[in-house]
Amino acid sequence: MKRxxxxxxxxxxxxxxxxxxxxxxxxxxxxxxxxxxxxxxxTLLSAVSVVDEVFASREELAESYPxxxxxxxxxxxxxCIDCERCVEACARTNxxxxxxxxxxxxxxxxxxxxxxxxxxxxxxxxxxxxxxxVRACPTKATYKDKTNGIVMMDQSKCIGCKTCMSACPCNxxxxxxxxxAVDKCNFCYDTRLSKGETLTACAEACPAGVRIFGDLSxxxxxxxxxxxxxxxxxxxxxxxxxxxxNIFYTTG
Amino acid sequence: xxxxxxxxxxKAPFLLTxxxxxxxxxxxxxxxxxxxxxxxxxxxxxxxxxxARSVGTMHAYGVTREVPWGILISTYxxxxxxxxxxxxxxxxxxxxxxxxxxxIAKRSVFLAVATIISGFFVIFFEIENPLRMAIYNVxxxxxxxxxxxxxxxxxxxxxxxxxxxxxxVQRRYRLATLLGFLGVVSGVAAHSNLGAVFGMLDxxxxxxxxxxxxxxxxSAMMSGAAAIILFTWLAYKVNGExxxxxxxxxxxVTTKVGILLIAVILFFTTWKFIxxxxxxxxxxxxxxxxxxxxxxxxxxxxxxxVGMVIPLVLFLKSRGxxxxxxxxxxxxxxxxxxxxxxxxxVVGQIVPVYYExxxxxxxxxxxxxxxxxxxxxxxGGIGLTGFLFLLGEKVFGGHKSEAH
Numbered sequence: 001m002k003r004x005x006x007x008x009x010x011x012x013x014x015x016x017x018x019x020x021x022x023x024x025x026x027x028x029x030x031x032x033x034x035x036x037x038x039x040x041x042x043t044l045l046s047a048v049s050v051v052d053e054v055f056a057s058r059e060e061l062a063e064s065y066p067x068x069x070x071x072x073x074x075x076x077x078x079x080c081i082d083c084e085r086c087v088e089a090c091a092r093t094n095x096x097x098x099x100x101x102x103x104x105x106x107x108x109x110x111x112x113x114x115x116x117x118x119x120x121x122x123x124x125x126x127x128x129x130x131x132x133x134v135r136a137c138p139t140k141a142t143y144k145d146k147t148n149g150i151v152m153m154d155q156s157k158c159i160g161c162k163t164c165m166s167a168c169p170c171n172x173x174x175x176x177x178x179x180x181a182v183d184k185c186n187f188c189y190d191t192r193l194s195k196g197e198t199l200t201a202c203a204e205a206c207p208a209g210v211r212i213f214g215d216l217s218x219x220x221x222x223x224x225x226x227x228x229x230x231x232x233x234x235x236x237x238x239x240x241x242x243x244x245x246n247i248f249y250t251t252g
Numbered sequence: 253x254x255x256x257x258x259x260x261x262x263k264a265p266f267l268l269t270x271x272x273x274x275x276x277x278x279x280x281x282x283x284x285x286x287x288x289x290x291x292x293x294x295x296x297x298x299x300x301x302x303x304a305r306s307v308g309t310m311h312a313y314g315v316t317r318e319v320p321w322g323i324l325i326s327t328y329x330x331x332x333x334x335x336x337x338x339x340x341x342x343x344x345x346x347x348x349x350x351x352x353x354x355x356i357a358k359r360s361v362f363l364a365v366a367t368i369i370s371g372f373f374v375i376f377f378e379i380e381n382p383l384r385m386a387i388y389n390v391x392x393x394x395x396x397x398x399x400x401x402x403x404x405x406x407x408x409x410x411x412x413x414x415x416x417x418x419x420x421v422q423r424r425y426r427l428a429t430l431l432g433f434l435g436v437v438s439g440v441a442a443h444s445n446l447g448a449v450f451g452m453l454d455x456x457x458x459x460x461x462x463x464x465x466x467x468x469x470x471s472a473m474m475s476g477a478a479a480i481i482l483f484t485w486l487a488y489k490v491n492g493e494x495x496x497x498x499x500x501x502x503x504x505v506t507t508k509v510g511i512l513l514i515a516v517i518l519f520f521t522t523w524k525f526i527x528x529x530x531x532x533x534x535x536x537x538x539x540x541x542x543x544x545x546x547x548x549x550x551x552x553x554x555x556x557x558v559g560m561v562i563p564l565v566l567f568l569k570s571r572g573x574x575x576x577x578x579x580x581x582x583x584x585x586x587x588x589x590x591x592x593x594x595x596x597x598v599v600g601q602i603v604p605v606y607y608e609x610x611x612x613x614x615x616x617x618x619x620x621x622x623x624x625x626x627x628x629x630x631x632g633g634i635g636l637t638g639f640l641f642l643l644g645e646k647v648f649g650g651h652k653s654e655a656h
Contacts, residue, residue, distance in 0.1 A: 035545065108611045137399075138388075138397040158381065159379055161378075162315075168455065174317045175309075177309075
């Protein structure tokens with residue numbers, strides 16, 4: 001996993017932050033595709049740059065894209081102190097059994113680094129725009145929510161073949177023996193968002209402001225501003241697999 | 253099936269001859285003992301599978317979050333590969349009309365059905381919710397899913413092959429040829445989809461790419477040749493009969509298919525490694541685990557030596573006429589190929605997906621060891637094939653049939 005290099009300022013004038021029509025928004029998305037392709041060599045992946053890969057056809061795209069709200073999370077990785085309150089809050093909120101996890105914190109140790117030698121890397125389902133798990137599921141038990149882009153599980157349809165677990169390039173799924181279905185992060189959709197809460201349990205529990213949760217399609221949101229800040233280094237997990245994650249990592 | 257109607261009158265004599273055959277068989281103590289042993293394996297497999305289901309597969313099976321597919325998946329692959337191979341190799345005779353291959357047709361079609369049933373037996377205990385599968389595969393199909401296509405096409409394949417066998421028994425050869433053709437088409441489609449189940453997972457470098465569907469079909473034919481020779485030889489031992497010249501000729505040409513396909517798979521394997529070493533770190537790690545790592549014994553001894561090189565030499569030395577040598581070669585092949593499937597499935601998952609992130613949680617290869625329960629289910633599947641084979645020989649009178 002390499003971070004993208006510092007990204008030069010965008011040469012094209014940025015679109016205004018005002019509400020734009022669907023057509024204008026899609027035009028912007030196409031520009032977004034060009035920008036990320038040119039400057040980041042594919043490392044920086046705009047969540048909104050996968051027109052051809054996410055949908056079967058452009059017709060489908062016209063009807064259902066972009067997601068509104070387009071839920072996304074930016075992780076300010078260097079702020080994480082590994083207190084694991086996010087992991088606990090997640091387990092409590094979503095009935096995650098002890099043998100499983102929807103989110104966890106990995107540790108990267110580099111002895112030769114100056115100053116800090118340990119980095120903590122929170123990981124959770126990337127809610128990919130081109131999710132390998134959704135393509136692989138035989139019964140549509142896991143699916144991309146057409147409204148908000150969350151990769152959902154319909155537990156009652158899960159046959160337990162575990163193909164989604166093999167397909168996920170980030171190991172973000174586990175088999176839950178209580179529900180007899182594969183379980184995964186859904187941004188607390190059933191437990192919080194659908195009940196009017198605006199944050200996921202992990203984002204709310206984080207004392208260090210690591211997990212910024214919000215609507216990527218809203219130019220006023222912090223996730224939008226951070227992902228579209230071409231001066232900041234932004235990266236995702238396993239970009240080479242082409243799944244177009246919606247969990248972005250940054251510093252500062 | 254409309255075909256059954258016209259044969260209603262023939263039903264009673266068939267049952268009679270079938271019973272006579274079985275009765276003759278069980279008077280032989282060795283046959284009876286083996287048949288019961290196979291049945292007990294099936295019972296033990298069912299018991300282990302049911303127990304695993306009741307206590308939770310997480311406790312009973314060796315699979316984990318990181319390595320979710322284990323020996324039950326690889327054994328399923330082993331059985332369906334064998335089934336597809338039996339269908340494809342024997343179809344040269346009973347579908348495409350090459351007369352030399354005709355004598356092996358009936359037994360091969362029967363065994364193709366027996367092995368696919370064994371595959372389904374094993375996968376039944378691997379899938380967590382078979383009932384949900386039966387319902388939602390039908391009412392909520394995902395057409396981009398290889399698992400869906402594979403399951404559905406194999407269902408159709410099993411039906412076609414079972415009908416074809418019925419027609420062969422009834423000597424309705426013209427219609428049997430049509431069903432055999434449908435079996436070939438659905439078998440190839442199903443089996444290449446099984447390859448694509450692995451090949452389309454772009455998060456798993458060891459599997460990803462167009463190689464898998466092609467490799468699966470080719471290695472199916474290799475397995476099929478081995479299975480035909482082994483089971484035909486065994487059948488003549490079981491029935492205490494001498495092969496006629498037609499059957500000998502059929503095994504001779506099947507041996508040629510075996511030689512060709514071993515050569516092709518050795519060629520494929522060589523290039524898979526050479527090309528793989530030009531790939532990313534994760535892929536190289538997986539390949540190294542086979543060449544020099546924890547799977548080196550499986551790879552060099554079981555896959556390469558036992559599964560391919562020794563059988564190739566034996567096949568060549570046998571000149572297609574030394575039946576004992578050919579039987580030994582094909583037996584070694586079937587044994588080695590079992591581990592070929594195991595390595596294919598397990599090694600694809602042992603490199604952690606986060607390996608290149610260099611986190612302390614995932615510094616080396618993951619491990620997987622089959623549990624007692626898993627091994628018992630596998631033995632149950634093997635027992636089921638053995639049981640059906642032995643029973644089939646007596647019920648269907650040694651699968652004798654004229655060329656069609």
